Amino acid sequence: MTGRRSTAVAHAATLAGLLALATLSLYLSKINLGGGQTAVALGIAAAKGALVALVFMGLARARGSVIAAILTAVVLIAIMILLVAMDVATRPVSALPAHASSAARSDDPSPPPLHSAR
């Protein structure tokens, strides 16, 4: 009975935390956080994801082989997204296809990366 109750309490507390984090995301999206907006939004999303994985999916009490499979996927995904983002962010504007570079100029007046003058 105690085990059942503690599981129910853990699930309820996790749901409350998830709803609170979602509301915080919504609130912060209406505030100008400048360049930190992406990091904050994705950081909150990562916290929500961790709660779902650890409590609802039960990864906190999963055996080693399962943890290894999940961690491998997370690390490989992070490496892939990081490398793709770094490639695009550090690519000289002249290396983009003609239509892409003209689009970048016309609809994105933000300055190009510093090293693009190389």
Add this chain to the structure above:
Amino acid sequence: MAPDPSALAVEAEIEAAGDRPTDLGMFVFLASESMLFAGMFALYAAGRIAHPHAFARGVAGDLGWIGATNTYLLLISSWCIATAVARLRAGERRRGLIFTAATMLLGAAFLGLKAYEYAHHLAAGEGPGAPPPAGQADGIALFHALYWLMTGTHALHVIAGLALLGWMSTRILRGRSGAGLLELGAWYWHLVDLMWIFLWPLFYLLGRP
């Protein structure tokens, strides 16, 4: 319908051993599903870096209330299915099935809102592959292409999850399976929720004024 004692006994025996081979298999499958979404997240990252302002305009054009409501729906549905598994494990079959039905109802509501949102975009001429509006460059078209690709793939996963939970509920109702089977479906549902947790800020929050 009365439970099938032989089928449930086999499942209970595997559970008692504490080393279900299906667990690792299911998580490897979920990891491969994550890779599918990872490719699309990488595409989004590249597009956002190349066209930050166009992507921010795209986010501002999405229906924010639908994104937020759908987020709450999926978070609550994740709690429902986790509770359903816990109830079944405790031997409360009826409650377990009620929570599973609630999960499916919330998933259906998610799809209903998504359909409304898709109809809104189609009416605004923002269908998949539509040319960018006059005076706007390719960045906004790329945003819409990614929006349809990523949220559409996610919606297909929601439909698959509903079908999976429906099939599992039927087996549990007939007494041919127990909590062990539903837990596999629950993990899939949680993955669907996890993907939406990251899709929500990318398509509804980042860049909203």
